[in-house]
Amino acid sequence: MRNTRALQGGALLALLALGFGVSPLLYGNQSLLFSMMAYVALAQGLNVAYGFTGYLPFGYVGFFGAGAYGTALAITALHWPPVAAVLGGGVLAMVFGVVLAPLLRLSGAYFSIANLAASQALYYVVANPDLAGITRGPYGIKLTSVFAPNLSYAVLWVILLLATGAAIYLRTSRLGLALRATNQDPVSAAAAGVDPVRGRLVAWLLSALIAGLVGGAYGWHVSVFYPQSVFTLRISIFAIVFVLFGGAGTVIGPVIGAVLLYGLYDAIGISSPEYFQLVYGILIIALVLFLPDGLASLARRRVRDVL
């Protein structure tokens, strides 16, 4: 069983690497590919937290925004080279994750809503005109001097593969098994010698790091952004819908969810986001009622083991 999963994992990594590595040569719309890649990585990052620990971070966008702003400040204030700055943004998001780690003591819904509150709080801090000297407040960030669409695309490509690799590791390792056991029955898992806190913390910080790195690469790629564009709740919603649609707790699910739904979103048009909010809202309700384990659960009925 472990072997089939390792094989599937290798195949998925190769497919993603090839797909997003070659497609810019064949297809001109790089920004679409970039956004899709960002959402695949974000969905995978959210999956690392939600799929394996059961904690659904509604404020996931907080890490994304922290990464974008961390990267931007490292470039503008500290004059780091952009690639190092993206790493710095990821680390900053992870620090934010450490600050929020006490929330993991709470039960599910409390955690989600407190996390949402934390991301909103971070947004209001970043956007506060009183701090315009540091964050430029509501006036936004300009990184046009280091604008490098191809290099930032390559950096996000690496981040995507790392995120997928992290999810494969959790799906196939002892740690991942322990996490899922804790999620399903904390008391029995603890009795079997599983430390519930340590595993949860590892998954949580990994998830924060992924979102921070993606946010950093995104900020660098678009090079002009505002607090409301990197802290919008819509980013959390998208990642949640993609994960639920594909199947939380699997590695393939979030990839399929993000590629299919983001592709659809882009094909139909971004001009009126309300229609999508409506469609995604209905989709969330329908998934919870009729397919709570996502598309991957359909595949599981046919194939014995899905990554």
Place this chain on the structure above:
Amino acid sequence: MGLLEYALIGGVLYGLFFALVGVGLNLIFGVMRMINLAHGDLIMLGAFGAYWVFHLWGLSPLYGIPLEVVGFIAVGVPLYYLVVPRLLRTRDPEMLSFILFFGLSQVIEASAVLGFGNNQRSVPASTLGHGSVAILGQSFPVAWVVAAGVSVAAILALYVYLYHSRFGYATRAVMASREEALTAGISVHRISATAFVAGFCLAGLAGVFAPYMLGAIDPNMGVDLTTVSFAIVVIGSLGQPLGTVIGGLVYGIAIMLMQTYLPSWSNLLPYLLLIVIVLIKPAGLLGRTVRHA
């Protein structure tokens, strides 16, 4: 000195209103153990109801109240029976209902943007009476006093219902233990459906006063209101509807003090308050355990 008194008394008026904002969320949680994440969006709908009653027919927004109650009953009852029994059969009703109501909140918000447009709207304060009311030497808009008065009346009505009616006894039995209430022959679904719809109506009622208490309204105000409601409810203890009054007062006074002395940071308050409360005392000020390892 005048400033402090103004902030404190205004905080009490605001706090009573915010108790009404939170109480519907808490009633639904107390009875059903489900967090209605669409709560803020229902308040938004209530606010738009008041706005349209005034702007279409030139009536006082108070006439919106009966209309909204009828509307929320007409939508809430079928919604309950369509969704909740199914949710209760799933492996994790708490988390899945949470996600489902999140989806509902997105649907309501998107529909409101499509239906009402993305503009901010307001209702003139004079529609609830002219002039101002003097309380302890400070003067406040009539609208604030009316809103606080209606909130007190609504919460008193809820109290009488819960503590002095047969249906209310049954409701509290379901709150204490769903299983035992079932075995005692209480029709849990009827009780839950009633609480569910009552929670909707209380949100709508709070919404009618939102244009006066919160300023301009827009379809996107729901998420913030849900967070604020949740903060209030948690401060006053989740699952204890009347504890919400304490939560509302704490929040109302805190927000007035912030707006008086530290206005540029006041929009941070509900979020920080929420995080601090769930971390320090997640059971709320009146107690009831909720965390697990």
